[in-house]
Amino acid sequence: MMGLRETFEVLDGERYALAGKARELLYWNDNSQYCGVCGSPMQFHTNISKRCINCGKEVWPALATAIIVAITRGEEILLVQSKNFRGNYMGLVAGFVETGETLEEAVRRETLEETGITIKNIQYAGSQAWPYPSGLMIGYTAEYESGDLLIQRSELNKGGWYNLRKLPAIPGKVSLARQLIDQVKADIIGSDD
Ligand SMILES: [Zn+2]
The missing domain is CATH 3.90.79.10 (Nucleoside Triphosphate Pyrophosphohydrolase)
Known part of the structure; x- marks a missing residue:
């Protein structure tokens, strides 16, 4: 096991990019559990967006x-x-x-x-x-x-x-x-x- 930064020297470009994207999406998932407007739980709407189960606010990963x-x-x-x-x-x-x-x-x-x-x-x-x-x-x-x-x-x-x-x-x-x-x-x- 190693951190993403260390894989820089180990993985080829394509795999590093995939690992990076996965890391970004996991981070986003961890940090978008609740709606910023009303505080209700967020639910996946598409595989790269979530929607609030209460008010319908939709969010995507932010860069x-x-x-x-x-x-x-x-x-x-x-x-x-x-x-x-x-x-x-x-x-x-x-x-x-x-x-x-x-x-x-x-x-x-x-x-x-x-x-x-x-x-x-x-x-x-x-x-x-x-x-x-x-x-x-x-x-x-x-x-x-x-x-x-x-x-x-x-x-x-x-x-x-x-x-x-x-x-x-x-x-x-x-x-x-x-x-x-x-x-x-x-x-x-x-x-x-
Ligand atoms: Zn909401």
Whole structure:
């Protein structure tokens, strides 16, 4: 037996995705036992929705949408270490999208909050289901525009600009963070090293 995160390194992509979806649905089932409107028990209506037996309120699994962004400045990339990371490696600026916000606004806001800089040329670069417990991670690349680094100590242990040719420990191959880092590295300095 092992946790879902550990299966990242063990299962193939298809099985990992299935396990993740199952984990998300189990989490949703555990957390939607009663109606948020009237407090009565909820009953399955379809295999991905439930309905209140009293007032008829219907609910579906809710995704927590988060953005993650690879920010570059010439041959450098901005890497940070979140207090949430489970290990001593450096990752990317990331955070949850707030109500009423576009994805691009969330990218700009999280970057400014976590690092004090402004960015430009924000481009969509991919997405990944993130079943911890029910997330959707949406990836972007962007370029530095202005400002000095001011790391948000309440959220991050550290952060800084790193040369793409000399990267510190970064997230594993299966993560969207790693895919974004690999992508900007290939785009900016090629895949020669
Ligand atoms: Zn109800």
